[in-house]
Amino acid sequence: MAPMTLPTFPDSLVQRDAGGRILLLVLDGVGGLPGSDHGQTELEAARTPNLDRLAAGSSLGMHHPVAPGVTPGSGPGHLSLFGYDPLVHQVGRGALSALGVGFELRAGDLALRLNLATIDAEGRVVDRRAGRPSDEEALQVVRRLREGVRLKNERIEFFLEHEKEHRVVLIFRGGRLGEKLRDTDPQEVGVPPLTPRAFRPDPDPASENTVRVLRDFLDEARKILKDEPVMNGLLARGFARYEGFPSFEDRFGLRGAVHARYPMYRGVARLVGMEVTGTPSTDEEAVGLVERHFSEYDFHFLHYKAPDARGEDGDFAGKVEALEAADAWIPRLRDLEPDVLVVTGDHSTPATMGIHSWHAVPLLIHSRWARPTAEAFGEGACRTGDLGTIEGRHIMSLALAHAGRLKKFGA
């Protein structure tokens, strides 16, 4: 059953011709749990004088990115922050991988993940990851396939992109393509790959079409790779038809820009139509991109990965340091004079857990129309803030409201 949901708000309320500028700073995985020896979370333990001063002029709250108890992946976590209900707008693995490597997906494309694998003379899987090849080695094989494979169905184009090590993304484009296929990856060694097949019972014609195209692709690939000593097989999974999204600009009247070091976050922002300002190789460069392009866009999304990475490492002190580093950018961001500055995360990553979690995420909305309640930014201050504990998909309407970009609802 399709999930029922309230719309965030009627898009007809959006004031398209005017309004303030919005800056969203995502501290990835910012939410935490108390460290064992002091009872403070990572954010509470961090010395963040600039964030604390910002909080003193902000409305505070907490948010559930998807729903209470649900641990978000990075895709749904960010879609929620962008005002898209992540239970409605689902993006499959293959499509996220394609976006992650910077591929320009179009509505109707069918994306899937391929593993380079080793197959023995009897056709059985020997290594599901082909000995974890280097990117260099894997890319050689990807190029041979790109050049060699000719599909029988001439209406179908294919695109092959290397992701990392043994991981490859395959995109089919053209005709009716469905995603209801079982994986060919048997998830074990000593057995042959599974044959491409649509889910039963009642396979849909579009997925049956994809089965034919994929079988043809795999047959061609087998011939091309038969002389490869290690990377001589392919395992397919994560079939995802990309449906296309109503764009950020269409929905909110905002020209949006993403400033992010990692492709995944540029990908999810591009999904809703934000423009990529560059491919910074340091966080410092990402902040510089915001400064350089600030006047060109109505909405800026600045992504900062380190708190999540340190949280996943289980490194409490490292996550504290990562948050303190972000604090130093706040004066520079305030100097840009955004009408609304939102600071939050796409999910929690408590260092004590070492993994994404479902815990509510601290939220700060700074604007001249704020209702301040505390002079600190942390779970304790946020949970008694004026915004209450909300669903993440409502942050966008709050940001728009504070920017003077929403009309009154009804007379």
Add this chain to the structure above:
Amino acid sequence: MAPMTLPTFPDSLVQRDAGGRILLLVLDGVGGLPGSDHGQTELEAARTPNLDRLAAGSSLGMHHPVAPGVTPGSGPGHLSLFGYDPLVHQVGRGALSALGVGFELRAGDLALRLNLATIDAEGRVVDRRAGRPSDEEALQVVRRLREGVRLKNERIEFFLEHEKEHRVVLIFRGGRLGEKLRDTDPQEVGVPPLTPRAFRPDPDPASENTVRVLRDFLDEARKILKDEPVMNGLLARGFARYEGFPSFEDRFGLRGAVHARYPMYRGVARLVGMEVTGTPSTDEEAVGLVERHFSEYDFHFLHYKAPDARGEDGDFAGKVEALEAADAWIPRLRDLEPDVLVVTGDHSTPATMGIHSWHAVPLLIHSRWARPTAEAFGEGACRTGDLGTIEGRHIMSLALAHAGRLKKFGA
């Protein structure tokens, strides 16, 4: 697209044969923002000893009347307080105007707004407001139209009501009437009024029917007004088919009464089937009506406009005084011994903004089953109250529960 929504609660839980009496006091626009020099909102700055004492025996909270970030008009704000999801139960401008002047709309009626306008000899609009006539002058013209117009389609009745100055409401009743028409008001002078026409593509038959009826009405009106020196034309907009609402009594088993000085609030209460106890010309008279009729109804809605009016004036001190005036009524309302006394607003109107806003609204529910948390009524006390921050449409189920009017859900 119709918004999907979770129900407030299953109406089947309503206990129809018994339960306590509920009194809802709406302090219109009560929510505010901190004044610049002291950091307190209007409600926090006001001396409200009676409300504070009431709070000490109440559950406190905050509510979003429509959704986070959405600024409610008075109609949606009140519908939410009455337990109706305002995103589902939308009422168009024409229908709200009709209700505002006290017209008894029926399901299927088509209401629209007319401007009295001045048209020159070439048929071009010279003044879209006909020189802003006095109510007296406009009413003369309205009477001529009421008496003179004869519609060709005899199944259609029409009703013409004067609103204020050049503003008139026209209601058609009978047959199938649709609202998907473009306005005939060209929104500029020097051009003729637009011809009534259904939206394209795919106009629906009911709206095409309305086009015919409206053309006929305007043709007749033109003949009658041709000798008028100034108010010789009509411009139509705000087409709204009134769908009818499930009544308050059917849904909640409550006989409800409205006590309000201003027609708009009597109108929105009548929309859900409350009875009007009178047309008080002062707030004192409105409170008197509650006292006089208290034993006759299960639910009383007392509306107080002044905090919103002073907020819209940008008059912080005036709004503070307006709230202090309401405080004086609390002992009289408590003397009536309602089982549940709810005090809240339909939206915030911060004096610093001078306009309705999206900020959450303080909420107090007084009953013997309350969980008190503070001895003050204000944003600060309410945001840490027992009720949390909720959607406005859930207030009604809380009031019913506290009145012993909801059965247990499930065995």
